[in-house]
Amino acid sequence: MTESNVIRLLVAGMLALTGLGATSAWADKTSDEIAKYREMIADGNPAELLEAKGEALWTEKRGPKNTSLEQCDFGLGPGKLEGAYAQLPRYFKDTGKVMDVEARLVHCMVALQGFNQEEVTKQWFSRPGNESEIEALVTFIGAKSNGMPINVPATHPEEQKMYQIGEYVFYRRSGPQDFSCSICHGQDGKRIRLQELGNLTTKEGAGTAMKNWPSYRVSQGAVWTMERRLIDCMRQARFPEPKYLSDSIIALQVYLQKKATGTVMETPGIKR
Amino acid sequence: MKKFVFAALCAALAHTALAQEKTPSGKVVAKNPVSAEAEQVFRNSFRTDNPKYWMSRIEQDDAMRLCGQYKDNPPAAVRQKIELAQKATIRYPVDGKLMGKWQEGEKIAAHGRGGHIGFIQPDAPMTPRGGNCYACHQLAPKEVAYGTIGPSLLHFGKLRGNSDDIVKYAYDKIYNSNAFNACTNMPRFGLHNWLTPEEITHVVAFLMDPESPVNKD
Numbered sequence: 001m002t003e004s005n006v007i008r009l010l011v012a013g014m015l016a017l018t019g020l021g022a023t024s025a026w027a028d029k030t031s032d033e034i035a036k037y038r039e040m041i042a043d044g045n046p047a048e049l050l051e052a053k054g055e056a057l058w059t060e061k062r063g064p065k066n067t068s069l070e071q072c073d074f075g076l077g078p079g080k081l082e083g084a085y086a087q088l089p090r091y092f093k094d095t096g097k098v099m100d101v102e103a104r105l106v107h108c109m110v111a112l113q114g115f116n117q118e119e120v121t122k123q124w125f126s127r128p129g130n131e132s133e134i135e136a137l138v139t140f141i142g143a144k145s146n147g148m149p150i151n152v153p154a155t156h157p158e159e160q161k162m163y164q165i166g167e168y169v170f171y172r173r174s175g176p177q178d179f180s181c182s183i184c185h186g187q188d189g190k191r192i193r194l195q196e197l198g199n200l201t202t203k204e205g206a207g208t209a210m211k212n213w214p215s216y217r218v219s220q221g222a223v224w225t226m227e228r229r230l231i232d233c234m235r236q237a238r239f240p241e242p243k244y245l246s247d248s249i250i251a252l253q254v255y256l257q258k259k260a261t262g263t264v265m266e267t268p269g270i271k272r
Numbered sequence: 273m274k275k276f277v278f279a280a281l282c283a284a285l286a287h288t289a290l291a292q293e294k295t296p297s298g299k300v301v302a303k304n305p306v307s308a309e310a311e312q313v314f315r316n317s318f319r320t321d322n323p324k325y326w327m328s329r330i331e332q333d334d335a336m337r338l339c340g341q342y343k344d345n346p347p348a349a350v351r352q353k354i355e356l357a358q359k360a361t362i363r364y365p366v367d368g369k370l371m372g373k374w375q376e377g378e379k380i381a382a383h384g385r386g387g388h389i390g391f392i393q394p395d396a397p398m399t400p401r402g403g404n405c406y407a408c409h410q411l412a413p414k415e416v417a418y419g420t421i422g423p424s425l426l427h428f429g430k431l432r433g434n435s436d437d438i439v440k441y442a443y444d445k446i447y448n449s450n451a452f453n454a455c456t457n458m459p460r461f462g463l464h465n466w467l468t469p470e471e472i473t474h475v476v477a478f479l480m481d482p483e484s485p486v487n488k489d
Contacts, residue, residue: 164310172314180339191421193417238329240329
């Protein structure tokens with residue numbers, strides 16, 4: 001039985017047991033059950049397997065230049081990974097761009113290892129039976145920020161501009177349902193069906209949303225990176241998919257990480 | 273370069289000060305100083321070989337643009353302008369009947385799929401689109417998995433009576449929510465042809481009909 005089936009069974013069980021009980025209490029109970037389930041598998045988060053795989057990929061000499069990624073600079077100096085994820089996205093002088101962890105990783109795979117960008121990003125997320133090296137590497141890099149506070153003050157003018165672009169995208173409505181990020185994530189204490197929604201315009205809401213990524217998603221049976229998460233948000237809003245590593249997605253991360261700044265990372269996480 | 277950045281920052285600050293307006297709640301909303309560039313960045317974030325139909329999904333009408341600009345909370349004059357323009361868009365079924373079958377409306381309210389596009393996880397072509405009312409509203413008491421983004425609509429008809437005025441209000445609100453409340457979170461189901469006028473009459477019946485589970489205990 002897959003984990004997603006287990007959680008469905010738990011939810012169905014709750015439904016059968018409660019019957020006439022007060023609805024909000026029922027919703028709370030469901031959240032509690034999911035929290036318990038999360039605890040149950042937290043000791044063996046499947047993301048840890050990916051983390052180990054990412055570590056191996058990090059040190060292995062690969063690509064046309066037969067080089068490891070160990071000299072890749074995520075903003076704190078070549079190879080310095082402790083706390084690097086928690087301080088991304090940031091402006092990089094060498095590329096003249098604000099980059100998130102994935103954009104920077106791909107930059108290194110191209111610049112240091114000599115990979116072709118299009119080829120190396122073809123499998124930027126996993127599908128059943130088709131693992132993603134990028135996913136593994138990002139999980140490994142993310143885990144190096146576990147227990148450290150998110151810190152994206154966005155003080156460089158280019159970072160500040162990306163923050164403003166992120167804010168613009170957050171409130172931008174379009175599509176056949178008039179959706180924007182803000183519609184679901186601009187208020188406190190709301191739910192969609194039974195799923196609790198964070199208010200991403202506040203430190204608390206953005207912190208809760210950002211601190212667990214990359215995260216093993218029980219409903220998907222896979223680890224998702226932040227790019228994967230945000231691109232899927234756009235799909236749910238009935239928009240076309242933004243391109244992987246596109247500036248809209250990086251700008252949204254600057255917006256959310258600045259809001260979440262000060263929140264301690266717990267990654268790799270486990271999410272619904 | 274530094275001078276240029278400084279000048280640009282000054283210009284941005286001046287622009288921000290000029291673009292401030294007060295919302296009804298008295299909150300000052302500043303226009304995003306980089307909105308023109310941000311729009312360009314957003315548009316450039318999509319594949320150029322996407323089908324035209326997909327890309328039509330990122331186009332904006334005036335209401336969408338203004339709601340984004342004012343972060344969902346436009347000042348009174350803008351609000352009024354949006355509501356008037358949206359009111360004028362409402363169309364009715366040819367037979368003029370606004371109350372359909374509540375049983376059909378119940379299905380539409382519970383159905384939340386349809387309309388997803390893209391390469392990663394699109395809906396199969398011809399997947400019926402639902403109203404997904406339960407995502408945001410409480411309706412029939414037996415459905416406990418309801419969202420809270422919108423108000424509870426439990427006993428909607430029982431509480432309000434089913435006069436012609438209330439029936440028309442329910443129809444109009446579903447057809448174009450922004451005609452009553454500019455920049456509400458609720459989609460404009462009729463305007464976008466997400467639901468047909470006939471489907472909207474079914475949802476109206478689900479809300480209004482005394483026999484509908486919405487109005488039972």
